[in-house]
Amino acid sequence: MSVHIGATEGQIAETILLPGDPLRAKYIAETFLEGVQEPYNTVRGMYGFTGTYKGKRVSVQGTGMGIPSISIYVHELINSYGVKNLIRVGTCGAYKQDVKVRDLILAQAASTDSAVNRHRFGGNLDFAPTANFKLLKNAYDVAVSRNMPVHVGNIFTSDTFYNDRGAELVPLLASYGVLAVEMETAALYTLAAKFGVNALAVMTVSDHLITGEETTSEERQTTFNQMIEVALEAALQE
Ligand SMILES: O=P(O)(O)O[C@H]1O[C@H](CO)[C@@H](O)[C@H]1O
Ligand SMILES: O=c1cc[nH]c(=O)[nH]1
Numbered sequence: 580m581s582v583h584i585g586a587t588e589g590q591i592a593e594t595i596l597l598p599g600d601p602l603r604a605k606y607i608a609e610t611f612l613e614g615v616q617e618p619y620n621t622v623r624g625m626y627g628f629t630g631t632y633k634g635k636r637v638s639v640q641g642t643g644m645g646i647p648s649i650s651i652y653v654h655e656l657i658n659s660y661g662v663k664n665l666i667r668v669g670t671c672g673a674y675k676q677d678v679k680v681r682d683l684i685l686a687q688a689a690s691t692d693s694a695v696n697r698h699r700f701g702g703n704l705d706f707a708p709t710a711n712f713k714l715l716k717n718a719y720d721v722a723v724s725r726n727m728p729v730h731v732g733n734i735f736t737s738d739t740f741y742n743d744r745g746a747e748l749v750p751l752l753a754s755y756g757v758l759a760v761e762m763e764t765a766a767l768y769t770l771a772a773k774f775g776v777n778a779l780a781v782m783t784v785s786d787h788l789i790t791g792e793e794t795t796s797e798e799r800q801t802t803f804n805q806m807i808e809v810a811l812e813a814a815l816q817e
Contacts, residue, residue, distance in 0.1 A: 581655035581658075581659035581660070582651075582655065583622055583623065583625070583651050583652065583655055584619075584620050584622060584625075584627065584640075584652070584655050584656070584659070584660070585619070585620045585621065585622045586619035586620055586627065586660065587619075588660070590619040590629060590660075591619060591627065591629060591638045591640075591656065591660040591661075591662060592629050592636040592637050592638040592662075593636070593661065593662060593663040593664060594635065594636070594637050594638070594662075594663070594664040594666075594814045595637070595638040595639065595640055595656060595662050595664070595665055595666070596637065596638070596639040596640075596666050596667075596668050596807070596810055596811070596814075597639075597640055597641075597642050597649070597652070597653070597665055597666065597667045597668065597669075597767070598639070598641055598642070598667075598668045598669060599641065599642055599643060599644050599649070599669050599670070599762070599763060600641060600799070601624055601625050601626040601641030601643075602626075602641075603641070603668070603799075604626045604627065604628065604639045604640060604641040605618075605626050605628070607628075607639045607668070607807055608626075608628035608630060608639050610804075610807075611632060611807055611808075611811060612628065612629075612630030612631060612632055612637060612639070613630050613631050613632070614630045614631050615628050615629065615630035616629075619638075620640065625640070625641045625642070625643060625652070626640075626641050627639065627640040627641070628640075632811045632814075632815065633811075633815060635814070635815055637811065637814060638662075640652060640656065642667075642763060644740075644762055644763075645738065645762045645763065646691075646693050646695055646736065646738065646762065646763060646765065646766040648763075649667075649763040649766050649767060650695070650766045650770060653665060653766070653767055653770045653771075654770060657770065657771075657774045657776055658774070662776065663776050663777060664711075664714065664776070664777045664778075664814055665767060665771060665776065665777070665778045665779075666714065666778070666779050666780070666781060666810045666813065666814060667763060667764060667767055667778070667779070667780040667781065667782070668781055668782070668803075668806050668807055668810050669761055669763065669764075669780065669781075669782045669783075670761065670782060670783055670784075670785035670786075670794075670799050670803070671684055671734065671759040671760060671761040671782040671783070671784055671785065672759055672760045672761070672784070672785065672786045672787065672788045673758070673759050673784045673786070673787045673788060673789070674735070674749055674752055674753040674757055674758060674759055674760060674788055674789070675753050675757075675758055675759075675789075676789055676790075678730055678758055678759060678784060678787075679728065679784065679787075680784050680785070680786065680787050680790075680792045680793070680794060681728075681783060681784060681794070681803075682728040682729070682730060682783070682784045683722055683727055683728060683729040683730070683781065683782070683783060683784075683805060683806055683809060684729075684730050684731075684732075684734060684758055684759050684781075684782045684783075684784060685710070685715055685718050685719055685722070685729060685730070685731045685779070685780070685781055685782075686710060686732075686733075686734040686764045686768075686779070686780040686781075686782065687709065687710055687715060687731050687732055687733060688707055688708060688709045688710070688732075688733045688734075688768075689708045689709075689733070689734050689735070689736045689764040689765035689768055689780070690733055690734070690735050690736070690752070690757060690765070691708070691735070691736040691737070691738075691765035692735075692737055692738055692739075693736065693737075693738045693765060693766070695765075695766065695769075696708075696765070696769060699769070706769060706772075708736075708764070708765045708766075708767075708768030708769045708772070709768055709772075710768060710778065710779045710780070711771065711777035711778055711779055713777070714777055714778070714779035714813050714814075715731070715779055717812070717813035717814075717816045718779060718781055718809050718810065718812075718813035719731055721808070721809050721812040721813055722805075722809050725805075725808070725809075727805050727809065729809075730758050732756060732757070732758045733755075733756055733757050733758065734757060734758055734759050734760065734761060734764060734780070734782075735748075735752050735757050735759070735760045735761075736760075736761060736762060736763060736764045736765035736766070737760050737761070737762055738762070740762065745788070749788050749789070753789075759782065759784060760788065761780075761782060763780075764780040767780060768780075779810075779813065781806045781809050781810045781813075782806065783803040783805070783806045785798075785799050785803075
């Protein structure tokens with residue numbers, strides 16, 4: 580057991596999918612994995628399950644929302660359970676007109692307004708959190724081969740969902756090519772770099788910050804199957 584995960588040694592696979600929502604973890608386990616038993620984790624209701632996908636052992640673990648929460652789970656998954664390939668499967672809000680609701684985003688890099696890395700690096704430099712190239716390439720190839728609408732690029736990992744400066748920030752970041760906003764990827768990529776493991780964030784656009792279009796919370800929890808397919812197929816080729 581680690582501080583926040585109740586699994587015993589060996590219960591978590593080397594490859595893991597990381598949705599923010601623990602109920603999405605349950606949905607993924609029930610819908611995509613075979614041989615899933617009881618959750619290996621229920622601490623704080625943050626479900627984790629292990630099963631197989633096309634014969635490969637894969638786990639899925641909820642991370643909660645925001646950098647502090649995902650950082651705890653990613654730290655413990657890597658250091659207490661030996662996880663090597665971590666793929667976030669999340670939702671995001673689009674910043675650019677040509678990115679549509681339900682499109683897929685592969686985060687090549689993650690800009691952030693979080694101060695976590697400023698503290699980590701002493702405030703004198705800006706670290707650039709980036710995806711693992713092989714996972715990114717695998718995911719892109721899978722999405723393209725299945726004719727899925729996919730975008731690759733920089734995203735914005737925000738510390739806030741409700742941002743007082745949203746009206747200025749959205750057009751500013753969009754003018755620098757930032758595709759979408761979410762709340763965890765910069766931390767995932769930074770911790771993967773720190774501990775020498777592989778990470779990628781695959782996301783579905785759940786709402787549009789320019790057009791105002793939205794999906795329902797039920798849809799966010801259950802129906803974004805394309806991103807799960809892309810994440811699992813990318814992991815198979817690892
Ligand atoms: O759908 P998930 O994976 O939770 O991701 C996005 O949704 C949450 C905000 O609603 C934040 O965690 C954000 O990153
Ligand atoms: O963090 C997020 C996730 C989805 N949509 C947003 O606007 N923000």
